[in-house]
Amino acid sequence: MENFEPVIVAFCCHYCAYTAADMAGSQRLPYPPNVKIVQVPCSGKVDALHIVTAFEKGADGVYVAGCLEGDCHFKNGNEKAARRVDYVKKYLEEIGIESERLEMVNMSAGMGHRFAQVATEITEKIRNLGPSPVKTAIAQ
Amino acid sequence: MITAERKPLEELIEYIKPFKRILLLGCNECVTVCAAGGRKEVGLLASGLQMAMLKAGNNIEIRQHTLERQCDPEYVEELVPMIDSADAVMSMACGCGVQQIAMRFKDKPVFPAVNTSFMGASERQGVWAERCQGCGNCLLGITGGICPIARCAKQLMNGPCGGSTGGNCEISEDVDCAWQLIWDRLKALGLQDMYLENVPAKDWRSGGGSGPRKIIREDLAE
Numbered sequence: 001m002e003n004f005e006p007v008i009v010a011f012c013c014h015y016c017a018y019t020a021a022d023m024a025g026s027q028r029l030p031y032p033p034n035v036k037i038v039q040v041p042c043s044g045k046v047d048a049l050h051i052v053t054a055f056e057k058g059a060d061g062v063y064v065a066g067c068l069e070g071d072c073h074f075k076n077g078n079e080k081a082a083r084r085v086d087y088v089k090k091y092l093e094e095i096g097i098e099s100e101r102l103e104m105v106n107m108s109a110g111m112g113h114r115f116a117q118v119a120t121e122i123t124e125k126i127r128n129l130g131p132s133p134v135k136t137a138i139a140q
Numbered sequence: 141m142i143t144a145e146r147k148p149l150e151e152l153i154e155y156i157k158p159f160k161r162i163l164l165l166g167c168n169e170c171v172t173v174c175a176a177g178g179r180k181e182v183g184l185l186a187s188g189l190q191m192a193m194l195k196a197g198n199n200i201e202i203r204q205h206t207l208e209r210q211c212d213p214e215y216v217e218e219l220v221p222m223i224d225s226a227d228a229v230m231s232m233a234c235g236c237g238v239q240q241i242a243m244r245f246k247d248k249p250v251f252p253a254v255n256t257s258f259m260g261a262s263e264r265q266g267v268w269a270e271r272c273q274g275c276g277n278c279l280l281g282i283t284g285g286i287c288p289i290a291r292c293a294k295q296l297m298n299g300p301c302g303g304s305t306g307g308n309c310e311i312s313e314d315v316d317c318a319w320q321l322i323w324d325r326l327k328a329l330g331l332q333d334m335y336l337e338n339v340p341a342k343d344w345r346s347g348g349g350s351g352p353r354k355i356i357r358e359d360l361a362e
Contacts, residue, residue, distance in 0.1 A: 049180060052187045091184070094149040095192045137194040 044077020177232025210237030276346030
């Protein structure tokens with residue numbers, strides 16, 4: 001547990017969070033390398049299956065980062081993503097994975113600071129939760 | 141379409157616990173449309189079951205396959221090459237599909253992964269509502285295209301009961317009074333005379349009252 005480095009998958013919308021990550025880089029803002037970014041054309045593109053598969057393949061935490069409410073490039077993909085995340089949270093509980101391991105976050109393309117802050121906060125939260133129960137079961 | 145909902149994961153785990161190799165089947169028809177048992181739901185369930193079983197210390201093998209139509213024998217035949225490598229089958233199709241698999245593969249345990257619910261229509265994205273009970277003697281022609289069998293809680297045939305208030309059924313404010321809907325529509329169509337037609341007590345023999353039903357088309361049946 002002491003050396004536990006969580007693997008976190010972040011599904012980032014091309015129009016906001018992905019650009020915000022770029023912005024964080026340009027601003028030389030550090031954020032944990034635990035966060036593995038998957039660029040998506042819109043957070044609404046992220047399917048329940050993508051999220052569940054990430055956990056199955058060994059992710060300790062997953063978050064979906066979409067545009068600020070009302071600012072989706074495709075009208076309301078971020079609202080759909082938020083509803084989907086809520087749905088998958090319930091499914092994770094059924095499976096026996098803590099639903100806190102999955103989050104929906106919103107940010108704009110200019111929020112490099114927020115990107116770095118969210119990445120840090122979520123990494124710390126997952127670090128405190130420990131390895132995903134699925135990963136622990138595989139290790140045993 | 142026939143609508144369905146996935147059973148709780150806990151119940152499904154109980155079914156498959158004794159087995160190692162599971163064939164998880166979806167159906168491309170109704171259950172795909174109502175997002176209960178299509179290819180995507182099969183993937184989601186396979187992943188969920190795999191993780192839940194791993195957590196319980198069971199490493200199982202789940203093979204996924206989605207048939208075009210599970211209630212049709214010709215599509216079920218597709219499973220012949222893969223059935224031997226499975227200890228049990230779990231089907232996400234409606235009850236008809238599950239039974240078709242059970243009938244074809246007599247030596248394989250078959251478990252349902254969904255609860256088949258009703259014949260319904262889509263009200264809007266993600267919402268399905270009951271519209272037909274398959275009573276075998278359609279009344280829609282005299283009820284303005286609104287079914288009192290499927291949509292009236294009491295299945296009344298000649299107008300509303302005393303529980304109809306402000307267009308709602310007494311069982312819930314979320315349920316429309318079917319007879320209010322029927323009257324409003326007949327009035328809008330200028331067909332109020334139809335409302336006066338006295339419908340005799342329904343003969344339920346065509347609606348399952350005389351046992352399981354069957355349709356035989358002489359020109360098609362082999």
